Amino acid sequence: MSRKPMVRPGGRSARVQQSVHQAVRDLTSEVGRDALTVPLVAARAGVTPSTIYRRWGDLQELLSDVAVERLRPDAPPADHGDLASDLTAWAEEFLEEMSSPPGRAYIRDALLGDPDGTNAGQCSAYAAEQIDVILDRAAARGQRAPDVETVLDRVVAPMMYRILFRSGQLDARYARRLVTGLLGGQDS
Amino acid sequence: MSRKPMVRPGGRSARVQQSVHQAVRDLTSEVGRDALTVPLVAARAGVTPSTIYRRWGDLQELLSDVAVERLRPDAPPADHGDLASDLTAWAEEFLEEMSSPPGRAYIRDALLGDPDGTNAGQCSAYAAEQIDVILDRAAARGQRAPDVETVLDRVVAPMMYRILFRSGQLDARYARRLVTGLLGGQDS
Known part of the structure; x- marks a missing residue:
């Protein structure tokens, strides 16, 4: 997606991605997927909601990214x-x-x-x-x-x-x- | 879906379905799919928004029904x-x-x-x-x-x-x- 910046491993961008993905995974198991909102994820990840909107567009695009990460074979x-x-x-x-x-x-x-x-x-x-x-x-x-x-x-x-x-x-x-x-x- | 009532052809339920589906199709070509909202569709179809919410749940479920109807071979x-x-x-x-x-x-x-x-x-x-x-x-x-x-x-x-x-x-x-x-x- 054109919205996503290049991610340098170890850079700020990578840290934001990691903490936001982690927040989605944790909140999904704690409150359930249907209760997720961008402000909730942002608060847990320690970023502003606008950081998420700027990078992912909306909750559905963020969930899509998290899903693909989960589907990656390890x-x-x-x-x-x-x-x-x-x-x-x-x-x-x-x-x-x-x-x-x-x-x-x-x-x-x-x-x-x-x-x-x-x-x-x-x-x-x-x-x-x-x-x-x-x-x-x-x-x-x-x-x-x-x-x-x-x-x-x-x-x-x-x-x-x-x-x-x-x-x-x-x-x-x-x-x-x-x-x-x-x-x-x-x-x- | 359990939300949908039985539809008798020619009954009120069938007329509501037909006018709501038609409103979705017309509005999609007039204003585009991303501009659709339940109140907009309801106004065009001549029903209340709550009729749509009660029957379809939300816009995405309504669009799913319209899509399946469009995918039906004629x-x-x-x-x-x-x-x-x-x-x-x-x-x-x-x-x-x-x-x-x-x-x-x-x-x-x-x-x-x-x-x-x-x-x-x-x-x-x-x-x-x-x-x-x-x-x-x-x-x-x-x-x-x-x-x-x-x-x-x-x-x-x-x-x-x-x-x-x-x-x-x-x-x-x-x-x-x-x-x-x-x-x-x-x-x-």
């Missing part, structure tokens, strides 16, 4: 020794996280306060980065693998579509079925 | 004589509509003012109904066809995922590629 996907196992384990975990009540709330927040699509794009970029790690490992092992866009279409998209638009069927078996359908006999 | 998919042609034509049109600026705005609205997922589910149900018509025709012709959930996973989900989370690649060729990837050699 570790590379586990290495299980082959493509099918790596992708299956990753897909099962992704589905479990994203379809949980907090995961659904973060996805909604990320989309809602994001008129230009930057944050939604970041969510997809996180998934693509994790898949890239898995595909690079497969290549290093000499395994044939689909490209990352195909994995997004065949594994990530159906899970996200059902989380947002179509309930039911959202268990680990569904995630496994998508991976098996994609890899078929090609993961040998 | 005709069954065209019959081109075989499964691959029917599904390709439908997917191309679906992608063109949904990825257009108004389509994207309706999808966002449908999702945002829809905490319980009813309206998002309705969007998916509309797509599933159209696909069902295509698959029933294929069956009547004796063509082998995938089931509707598979078509949602393989054709609809990737398009919607990219509209919401990942820009680029959204042309008719992409829609055709998804259908070809799904039907492979089985549409003979």
Whole structure:
């Protein structure tokens, strides 16, 4: 978003971001998401409301930023020794996280306060980065693998579509079925 | 949504819904979506603001209802004589509509003012109904066809995922590629 200044790690801008994000997370668990207001978050973070309005625009855009931060993977996907196992384990975990009540709330927040699509794009970029790690490992092992866009279409998209638009069927078996359908006999 | 009363066609409730929806559509093109308020919509529709609050909760839920109504297909998919042609034509049109600026705005609205997922589910149900018509025709012709959930996973989900989370690649060729990837050699 054009409103956000460049953030130098360790600079004032980064400190403001960190304390405001922390205030949102703390207040969300203390008073609930629906009770959040910009003045409340500002008071907790020790900044003025106008600092928040200037930087984030409104509460929804701030919540979107916080959500994307929460959706950021904190570790590379586990290495299980082959493509099918790596992708299956990753897909099962992704589905479990994203379809949980907090995961659904973060996805909604990320989309809602994001008129230009930057944050939604970041969510997809996180998934693509994790898949890239898995595909690079497969290549290093000499395994044939689909490209990352195909994995997004065949594994990530159906899970996200059902989380947002179509309930039911959202268990680990569904995630496994998508991976098996994609890899078929090609993961040998 | 539990807030909405049963709507009898032709009854007062249906007339209120129709005039409020019409007011939203008219005002959106006259003053723009960001200038809409509940009092403004109420004045144009000839109802009190409290009628709107009681029935829809808030502006976002009203906009979500209007969006779903706009996303409702107004005709069954065209019959081109075989499964691959029917599904390709439908997917191309679906992608063109949904990825257009108004389509994207309706999808966002449908999702945002829809905490319980009813309206998002309705969007998916509309797509599933159209696909069902295509698959029933294929069956009547004796063509082998995938089931509707598979078509949602393989054709609809990737398009919607990219509209919401990942820009680029959204042309008719992409829609055709998804259908070809799904039907492979089985549409003979």
